[in-house]
Amino acid sequence: xxxxxDLRKSFGPLRVLDGVDLLIExxxxxxxxxxxxxxxxxxxxxxIGLLRPDAGEVLIEGRNITQMSERELLQxxxxxxxxxxxxxxxxxxxxxxxxxxxxxxxxxxxxKEIAQQVAEALEMVDLAGTEAKKPAELSGGxxxxxxxxxxxxxxxxxxxxxxxxxxxxxxxxxSIDQLILRxxxxxxxxxxxxxxxxxxxxxxGQRILMLHQGRIYTSATPAELFxxxxxxxxxxxxxxxxxxxxxx
Amino acid sequence: MIRAANSWVRxxxxxxxxYALLCLEALRSIFIxxxxxxxxxxxxxxxxxxxQSVVLITGAFTGMVLCVQTFIxxxxxxxxxxxxxxxxxSMGSELGPVLTALMVAGRVGAAMAAELGTMRVTEQxxxxxxxATHPVDYLMAPRVLATVLAMxxxxxxxxxxxxxxxxxxxxxxxxxxxxxxxxxxxRYTDMEDMIIGLTKSLVFGAIVSTISCYKGMNxxxxxxxxxxxxxxxxxxxSIAVLMSNFFLTRFLTQxxxxx
Numbered sequence: 061x062x063x064x065x066d067l068r069k070s071f072g073p074l075r076v077l078d079g080v081d082l083l084i085e086x087x088x089x090x091x092x093x094x095x096x097x098x099x100x101x102x103x104x105x106x107x108i109g110l111l112r113p114d115a116g117e118v119l120i121e122g123r124n125i126t127q128m129s130e131r132e133l134l135q136x137x138x139x140x141x142x143x144x145x146x147x148x149x150x151x152x153x154x155x156x157x158x159x160x161x162x163x164x165x166x167x168x169x170x171x172k173e174i175a176q177q178v179a180e181a182l183e184m185v186d187l188a189g190t191e192a193k194k195p196a197e198l199s200g201g202x203x204x205x206x207x208x209x210x211x212x213x214x215x216x217x218x219x220x221x222x223x224x225x226x227x228x229x230x231x232x233x234x235s236i237d238q239l240i241l242r243x244x245x246x247x248x249x250x251x252x253x254x255x256x257x258x259x260x261x262x263x264x265g266q267r268i269l270m271l272h273q274g275r276i277y278t279s280a281t282p283a284e285l286f287x288x289x290x291x292x293x294x295x296x297x298x299x300x301x302x303x304x305x306x307x308x
Numbered sequence: 309m310i311r312a313a314n315s316w317v318r319x320x321x322x323x324x325x326x327y328a329l330l331c332l333e334a335l336r337s338i339f340i341x342x343x344x345x346x347x348x349x350x351x352x353x354x355x356x357x358x359x360q361s362v363v364l365i366t367g368a369f370t371g372m373v374l375c376v377q378t379f380i381x382x383x384x385x386x387x388x389x390x391x392x393x394x395x396x397x398s399m400g401s402e403l404g405p406v407l408t409a410l411m412v413a414g415r416v417g418a419a420m421a422a423e424l425g426t427m428r429v430t431e432q433x434x435x436x437x438x439x440a441t442h443p444v445d446y447l448m449a450p451r452v453l454a455t456v457l458a459m460x461x462x463x464x465x466x467x468x469x470x471x472x473x474x475x476x477x478x479x480x481x482x483x484x485x486x487x488x489x490x491x492x493x494x495r496y497t498d499m500e501d502m503i504i505g506l507t508k509s510l511v512f513g514a515i516v517s518t519i520s521c522y523k524g525m526n527x528x529x530x531x532x533x534x535x536x537x538x539x540x541x542x543x544x545x546s547i548a549v550l551m552s553n554f555f556l557t558r559f560l561t562q563x564x565x566x567x
Contacts, residue, residue, distance in 0.1 A: 110434050134440045141438070148435035151426075162439045165446075210439070 061086040061250055062107055062218065067116035069102060076102050077113070078274030086217075089244055089251040091265030093258070093296065098271055100254035101145065101222050107252065108140050108220060109133040141211030141249075145223040147203035149195040149210070155182070156191035159209045166214070181209040184246070185239055201232035205239065212243055219243060221253035225260045237263045258297055262286065270296065327522050330444070334518065337442070337449040347446070351454035355416050356461060362411050363462045364469050370403050371395055371470030372477045379482050389488035393496035395474035400501040401508075404467035406553055409512035412459065413545035417520035420451055421541035424524025425534040433525065443525065452517040459513030460506045467505060500564040508556050515552060516545040 067080040076099040084090050094100045105111040106118055109125045117124050125136055149158050160178045163169055169177075175191075182188050185205040195203060204224060211219060224240060225233035237260050244251050244264075255261055261268055262282045270277045270285070270293060278285070278293055288294055337343070378394045424447060427433050433443050471493075478484040520541040527537035561567055 105434070108438060110437060130437075130442060134437070134442060137438055138440050142435070144431045144435060146430060148431040150432055150435070151430075161441075165439065165441050 061121055062252070063117075063119040064103075064107065065117045065119070067103070067106060067118065068114050069099075069106065069111065070114055075274055077106070077116075080116070080271070080274070080276055082269060082276055082279075084250060084252060086250055087248060089264060089266045090253075090269060091261040091267075092252065092254045092269045092271055093256060093261050094254075094271035095296070096256060099274060100256075100271055103271060104142075104220055104222055104252065104254050108137060108142060138214070139217045140220060141214070141216035141218070142220040143204065143207045143211050143222065143224055145226060147195075147207035149198075149203055149206055151195055153195075154191065155187075155193050155195070155198070155206050158195070158206060159191075159213055161210060162214045177213055178209075181213040182206075184212070184242070185209045186235075201228050201236065204228070204236055208239060208243065212247060212249075215247060216249060218250040218252065219247075221251070221255075223255055223257075224253060225255060225257045230259075233257065233260060234263075236260075240264050258299070326526065327518070330448070330522050330525070331518050333442075333444045334448050334452050334521075337445045338453050341445055341449075343445055343449055347450040348454055351450045352458060354419075355412070355451075355454050356458035359412060359415055359458070359462060360465065362415055363408050363466050366407050366411050367399070367404065367466030367468075367470040368473040370407055370466075371399055371472070371474035374398055374403065374470070375474035375477045376482070379478060379484070388482075388484050390492050390496070391478050391482075391484055392471075392475055392489040392493040395478070396471045396493050396497045397501050399467045399470040399474070399505075400497065401504045402553075402557070404470060405463045405505045405508040405512060406549065408459065408463045408466045408509060409516060409549045410546055412455070412462065412513070413516045413520075413542055413549065416455065417516045417541045417545045418538050420517065420520040421524040421527070422534055422538045424521060425527035425537040428525060428527050429529055429531075429533060448518075448521045448525070451521055452514065455517035456510055456513040459509045459516075463506060463509035467502070504557075504560045504564060507560060508553065511552065511556060512549050515548045519545045519548060 062082075062084040064080050064082045067077050068075075069077040080103060092100050092103060102111060106113055109118070109128065113126055117126055119125070120136055120139065123136070125133060128136065150161070153161070156175070156178050159181050160174045163174045163177060178191065179188065182190060185208050187202060187205050187209065190198070190202070190206070195206070198206065221240060224236050228236060240251065240253065241264065243249065251264065253264055265282055267279060268282055268285050269279050272292060278288070278290065280288065285293060286297055288297070375391060375395050379388065379391045382388055382391050382394075424433070427447070433447070436443050436446055475489065478489055479486045523537045523541035523544065527533045
């Protein structure tokens with residue numbers, strides 16, 4: 061369903077993606093892990109066409125999206141929902157307006173129908189009754205929930221999560237993970253999440269891909285990954301710092 | 309040194325190309341894909357109504373100072389009663405549209421660049437794109453259209469207030485004969501002067517809004533990026549207004565007066 065072939069991207073002299081190949085099947089829950097600044101979010105943005113690669117292809121249901129115009133991409137993106145790292149809620153709109161944004165833009169629904177669907181989406185993320193609040197009044201966890209409600213209200217086939225638990229305490233992070241699993245089950249969507257939170261990766265992912273030095277270094281189930289004896293994988297999984305990183 | 313100059317020129321040309329493409333996309337969006345009027349109405353209120361006080365104060369004091377300066381020169385050659393004619397022609401064809409555009413660039417252009425820049429660095433523009441909404445349709449088109457619509461009205465207000473304030477100062481403070489001043493003002497001010505001024509204001513509206521949106525939507529990361537985009541929007545808009553004013557003046561005077 062989602063395929064990347066030899067994806068390459070550089071920012072000036074910095075090579076971020078150096079030939080990424082991946083294949084994600086329909087209905088799969090895949091987590092992409094890797095070090096901070098390693099290009100995980102950049103890779104995710106390529107999968108939805110927010111960034112264009114220097115070389116390589118991204119295929120969504122067999123269609124190469126790297127050659128499409130922005131207007132053509134808008135049609136492809138209707139299949140996607142995306143939760144951003146900072147939730148990226150529209151500051152000037154209320155929670156209800158944020159969540160109902162896509163429905164209102166699509167047209168064809170009455171305000172009453174939109175309000176009903178907004179209420180259902182908010183209930184699904186355990187935020188019923190917050191319609192009138194502004195994003196500035198919400199906590200970090202609540203903002204992510206609203207962002208998720210906004211991403212799933214139009215029933216996308218694929219949901220992308222960019223660092224869904226970053227900046228949250230372990231309890232809120234756990235509740236976000238459970239929410240992602242709930243969305244995955246109820247809506248039967250393909251899930252792609254990038255994170256460096258290994259607890260979260262283990263809970264969400266059916267398969268974990270590790271991005272290392274601009275390439276997919278390994279692809280494994282959570283059990284295989286946590287049992288891996290590969291020095292690079294085990295170092296990351298166990299969270300052991302490399303003394304060279306600190307100039308020690 | 310040469311390499312740095314080359315790179316700078318290339319960067320500027322690339323920027324100009326991106327700006328031209330963005331303007332083209334905005335034009336398409338305005339004429340081919342009209343958006344719901346709610347966004348346009350809000351922008352009209354923000355740009356048109358909320359900018360009035362700044363524009364009126366600028367127009368009034370410019371008219372007053374222009375009257376005083378012109379009177380000092382004309383008084384030497386006993387042409388006191390022609391003072392208001394100079395004020396009305398200058399306000400109508402030059403100072404009204406240019407100063408209004410500079411004020412709008414300072415107030416509205418800066419706000420546009422800062423708002424869009426903040427949306428960019430907080431990924432709100434990316435979020436729009438994931439929600440199958442083109443940022444130019446939702447963010448830029450209503451702002452450009454509202455500025456182009458509001459600018460002639462703001463300019464007309466600035467011109468009217470400037471002339472009225474000049475008249476007040478000339479007659480009330482400097483002792484110019486009111487009847488002669490009024491008569492000469494009407495005699496030497498043509499409708500073409502006002503048409504030139506209002507035509508300029510339409511172009512200035514397009515220049516200020518498109519440059520400000522471009523700077524905001526292409527701003528670099530972080531608070532520093534937003535700050536820089538805001539400054540660049542005001543500076544680039546103001547310079548573009550002043551430079552284009554010369555070419556517009558040449559073109560429009562040739563069109564209306566044949567000189």
